[in-house]
Amino acid sequence: MQISDPTPAGHPALNERTQHLLKFLVERYIRDGQPVGSRTLSRDAGLDLSSATVRNVMADLEELGYLRAPHTSAGRVPTARGYRFFIDTLLRVKPLDSREIEVLRRRIDQPTQSGTELARSVSDLLSGVTRLAGIVMLPRRQTMTLRQVEFLPLSEHRVLAILVLNGQEVQNRIIQTRRPYDAAELQRAANYLNAQFGGRDIQQVRKTLLDELRETRDHLDRLMQTVMEMAEQTFETAPESDDYVVAGQTHLMQYADLSDLDKLRQLFEAFNQKSDLLHLFDQCLHAGGVQIFVGEESGCGVLEGCSVVTAPYGSGDQVLGVLGIIGPTRMAYDRVIPVVDVTARLLAEVLDGQRD
Amino acid sequence: MQISDPTPAGHPALNERTQHLLKFLVERYIRDGQPVGSRTLSRDAGLDLSSATVRNVMADLEELGYLRAPHTSAGRVPTARGYRFFIDTLLRVKPLDSREIEVLRRRIDQPTQSGTELARSVSDLLSGVTRLAGIVMLPRRQTMTLRQVEFLPLSEHRVLAILVLNGQEVQNRIIQTRRPYDAAELQRAANYLNAQFGGRDIQQVRKTLLDELRETRDHLDRLMQTVMEMAEQTFETAPESDDYVVAGQTHLMQYADLSDLDKLRQLFEAFNQKSDLLHLFDQCLHAGGVQIFVGEESGCGVLEGCSVVTAPYGSGDQVLGVLGIIGPTRMAYDRVIPVVDVTARLLAEVLDGQRD
DNA sequence: TATTAGCACTCCTCACCTCAGAGTGCCAAC
DNA sequence: GTTGGCACTCTGAGGTGAGGAGTGCTAATA
Structure with missing residues (x-):
């Protein structure tokens, strides 16, 4: 696993003891949700240091912005910066069994x-x-692979486009058409699209069809005109998806x-x-x-x-x-x-x- | 508009003054969210009664379970029963303009x-x-009208069923089939279903097809066998719907x-x-x-x-x-x-x- | 030089108190 | 039936003080 830091920031070198104390403090705070004081660390962190020494270390860590004290007599709590350092360099992740x-x-x-x-x-x-x-x-619709497309006439100016994507995902869209289409016409358009673009991803389909053919629209034969009208609305980026x-x-x-x-x-x-x-x-x-x-x-x-x-x-x-x-x-x-x-x-x- | 009470319960007759005070109290409480005291009612309810009188009325209303006092000196608040009476008999709804x-x-x-x-x-x-x-x-799927059904072979044992309902709604379901079907077979099954059941509601379709034909399954011809296998899964009550x-x-x-x-x-x-x-x-x-x-x-x-x-x-x-x-x-x-x-x-x- | 014990100090929390304000119930008078 | 008056209750805000936790600083120590 690789844990990347979205906002890398310089961290000054901390000696091992300081790191250990910081690690222990963060872990304890995560466990209990209570500010952690010097006595607790001195007693439980396993370093055999007096609370006074721990206090000095904590003061340094506060200076560096890793810890802060909610108020004068309340122990310390990690800051965002403290968590960051903890995650980046102190944390040992427990792999799942x-x-x-x-x-x-x-x-x-x-x-x-x-x-x-x-x-x-x-x-x-x-x-x-x-x-x-x-x-x-x-998954972004654009990255999905087109398996199959079908068109179903619903009424005079409405056609249902059915997209089967990635072999599992089915999407519908109702298309408003400029002119009526009959089932046979739609079937031919679907056949063409399936033959030409089955197995490619939507992004590609869209690019090829729309960008390349749009300009030559006037010179297309009737089949391709149909294909174009269907494809335009079918492969537009979907604003619907959740x-x-x-x-x-x-x-x-x-x-x-x-x-x-x-x-x-x-x-x-x-x-x-x-x-x-x-x-x-x-x-x-x-x-x-x-x-x-x-x-x-x-x-x-x-x-x-x-x-x-x-x-x-x-x-x-x-x-x-x-x-x-x-x-x-x-x-x-x-x-x-x-x-x-x-x-x-x-x-x-x-x-x-x-x-x- | 008709407002029906799901749990009718006897309400003893209240004289007009009492009703007026209750109404005012509930309205005031809804407005301010504070318990309403006798002084407020005496002053603002427009009845020209002393607070002592109002207190007597409130004591009665509390007795009847319409009001309750959060504590000794805090005015009154409607109970569920109080709201109920308010809604059923006191409330005048403001129609939208x-x-x-x-x-x-x-x-x-x-x-x-x-x-x-x-x-x-x-x-x-x-x-x-x-x-x-x-x-x-x-809307319950069962109550929708079937406009059109189509079947699309996806792979050997998977068929996509597409239901167009109510002229607007499209639903998909992937069906696991016992044997492979080719497109022509599926088309015939869809044609049959559309011809027989287009315009009827799903409930009816299901009843007719499944209940009546299931028994005679063994005597059906090949077309009807196909129809049955498709229909069984297509028209089952949908556990998916949200x-x-x-x-x-x-x-x-x-x-x-x-x-x-x-x-x-x-x-x-x-x-x-x-x-x-x-x-x-x-x-x-x-x-x-x-x-x-x-x-x-x-x-x-x-x-x-x-x-x-x-x-x-x-x-x-x-x-x-x-x-x-x-x-x-x-x-x-x-x-x-x-x-x-x-x-x-x-x-x-x-x-x-x-x-x- | 790093660590430590000791100590004064700060601040929070909690329990306790008081007091004003709001509202009540009841009673006697109207 | 209605009302004024009064004693009573309860809440909530504000204040106080003790106890506790934890700190920072300093001087002594290894």
Whole structure:
């Protein structure tokens, strides 16, 4: 697994003892949710240091911006920068054992009727296993392979276009036509498209058909005119698709860190709005591994107090989408990161298997 | 409009003065959210009574279970029973003016690709206008009219069934077949089904085909065998459909009445679970008008502190589904009720218009 | 020079108190 | 039946003080 830092920032060298203390403090804070004091560290961190010494170290770490004290006498808490350093250099991830992986695999590899359904089930899985909010971005339509296209006349000026993609996914679109078409005409257009473009991805189809032929439209024969009118609306980028699927938002209401109702409301609205989060996920598409945003690193104001862990998933060597979780900054990264990572891999496997 | 009481209960006769005071108290409480005291009523209710008199009346109303006092010195608050009486006999609903109706109509009558999309947009509308959570139950598949059915071979043992319903709605299902079928065979089966059952509702189709023919299966010719295998899976009740669509849940986080995070979590989980709410809405399908559940009248524990206002909508004389809102018990019924009522009517109109 | 014990200090939390304000119930008078 | 008056109750805001946790600093120590 490769964890890349979206916002690399220089970290001054810390000696081993300091790192150990920081690591212990972050872990303890993640476990208990309470500010950690020097006495606790002196006693439990296993370094045989007096609390006074620990205090000196903590003061240094606060100076460097890794820790902060909620108030004078309250111990220390990691800052976003502290979490960042923790994740990048201190964290040892616990790999899932094969039994857990098998459970995940079985839950993902269930027969589904559509990509949306699969995405829903995977985000359910993510949220169930991590007790956080799970998110799965749907594969971009543009990257899907065209298996088959059919046209069905519905009424005088309406034709139903049916796209079978990736051998599993079916999409419909109702097309408004300029003139009536009969079934035979539509059949011929579909045959042509299937013969010419079956097996290619939508992006290519669109490019070839529209960009290359549009100019010569006036010189096309009747068949190709039909093909063009159908294709134009059929292969346009779909504004309909749901972009991503969220599950388990309610989990986020359990964490004291996010108990501010107003903040929570804004967060939930961001889930519905989608645009901000989509932008964030787009950045992760080509990260090539697990990516983590701590707090406001994402540049998204509503994500204050939250962290996002994402991983792209793909079929073959192509990136199809991104999945991940959103939870309080104070989350069990050592567990969540492998879950996200493995889920992405398993989803890729399943999608590969479906390409029959 | 007809507002029916789902749980009629005897209400003793109240004299006019008492009713007036109760009405004023409920309205004031809905407006301000504060317990209403005798002084306020004496001063503002326009009855020229001393607070002592009002206190006597309030004591009676408390005795009858219409009011309760949060504590000794805090004025009174309506109980569920109080709201019930208010809604049934005291409430004067403010009809929407034609301008408002026009705005609603335009927002509903937008071109949509599918029933789900339409439902989503209507529940968005409901939640936007009322600032509560809007819910639209999707039309039961069983009640839809079959326009057209087509079968598309996908691979050896997989056939894509495409159902065009109500002239607007398209549904797909992938069917696993026992033996391979070629395109011509499937075409004949589709032709048969379209000829025999086009224009009938799914319920009928299913009944006729499955119940009547299943027994005689062994004596059917090859065409009918094909028809049967296709139809069995195509017309089975769909477990896939999303049942209902919720919008604007986040609005509910703004109301102090529901500010208990844990309660709120349970409520949101009920939205996702769906089964409880579906059961509730099913009851409203044949109510023939606006129906209101106050607090736990619905029999649904998580709805404590909430009211539900629903109205069935239909096309022609057939009930297709239910829509409504969920909000805090303390909501502006005089405004919400007509909004729900009119929205249901407008949705029916639009659906009627689409039956081309 | 790094570590430590000791100590004064800060700040939070909690329990407790008080007090004003709002509202009630009841009673006697009208 | 209605009303004024009065004692009573309860809440909520504000204040106080003890206890505890944790810090920073300093001087002593290894």
